[in-house]
Amino acid sequence: MIITEMTKEHIDEVIEINNLSFTTDAWNEQGFYREFSLEYSKKWVGLEDGKVIAYAIFWCHGTEAFMMTFAVHPEYRSKGIAFNFLTEVFKLLKKENINYIELDVRKSNLPAIKLYKKLGFSIERERPSFYSDGENAFVMSKEL
Numbered sequence: 001m002i003i004t005e006m007t008k009e010h011i012d013e014v015i016e017i018n019n020l021s022f023t024t025d026a027w028n029e030q031g032f033y034r035e036f037s038l039e040y041s042k043k044w045v046g047l048e049d050g051k052v053i054a055y056a057i058f059w060c061h062g063t064e065a066f067m068m069t070f071a072v073h074p075e076y077r078s079k080g081i082a083f084n085f086l087t088e089v090f091k092l093l094k095k096e097n098i099n100y101i102e103l104d105v106r107k108s109n110l111p112a113i114k115l116y117k118k119l120g121f122s123i124e125r126e127r128p129s130f131y132s133d134g135e136n137a138f139v140m141s142k143e144l
Contacts, residue, residue: 001081003088006043006055008036008089013052021071022131041068044092046085048076055086056099060091067103076141081116091121092144101144104130104137116140 006014011032018026035041042065046054056070072082089095090101104127105112113123121140130137 001053001085002047002054003044003085004047006035006045006057008033010045010052010055014055016075017055017071020074025131027069035068042093042096043122044089046081047070054079054081056086056089058089058098060093060096060098063097064100064102065098069104076142083118086115086119090144091139099106099144100141102139102141104139106131107138113140115144 011029014032015027015029018032021030025113035043038059040060042058042060042130052073053076054070054072056067057068059068068080070086093101101121102124103116103121105116107126117144121142124139124141125141127137129135
């Protein structure tokens, strides 16, 4: 897998992964394009044979980053790609002097929670009714 900065040329494939991965809270096309106008937005994709198979967007402020959205194409899940992709992206963030990452995850998303714990994240607190369908979110964080 090759990890590279996301460009506007990747957006169609990123939106496809997003729509396959999220139901009630999927981002729309405008949301992804908006990220290119934000100085603090850092965006990467994972490519396999030129095809986007993973993406992640972070908002970075000072030495901290918040993972806004992340997904792996369903055909590439359960193969270690998410772990490897995020591990490499975290190295890129560290090179940009980021030393703390935070994210929100659905309380029911046990595979994601397991992945984040394997990556060294801890559950910090719970956000009640965070998602549009009323589900709670866990706030997880990690020091780099």
